[in-house]
Amino acid sequence: MAARRVDAVLLTDSNALLCGILTDKDITTRVIARELKLEDTPVSKVMTRNPLFVLGDTLAVEALQKMVQGL
Numbered sequence: 001m002a003a004r005r006v007d008a009v010l011l012t013d014s015n016a017l018l019c020g021i022l023t024d025k026d027i028t029t030r031v032i033a034r035e036l037k038l039e040d041t042p043v044s045k046v047m048t049r050n051p052l053f054v055l056g057d058t059l060a061v062e063a064l065q066k067m068v069q070g071l
Helices: 024-032 060-069
Strands: 008-012 018-023
């Protein structure tokens, strides 16, 4: 992530469906802060599962509403 200068990685299952997201915050709060070994911690244990998403043609106001409402 650091080499590519990204803050988040989208994760897909074997069917190419979105199943999770891993952020730099996930790594710092769920791995480093808990003093887990980065080399031994599977992404599946620290990622945010089943994140909400919108499609590319969704209006920004609709996306914002979804974020605010937590739907």
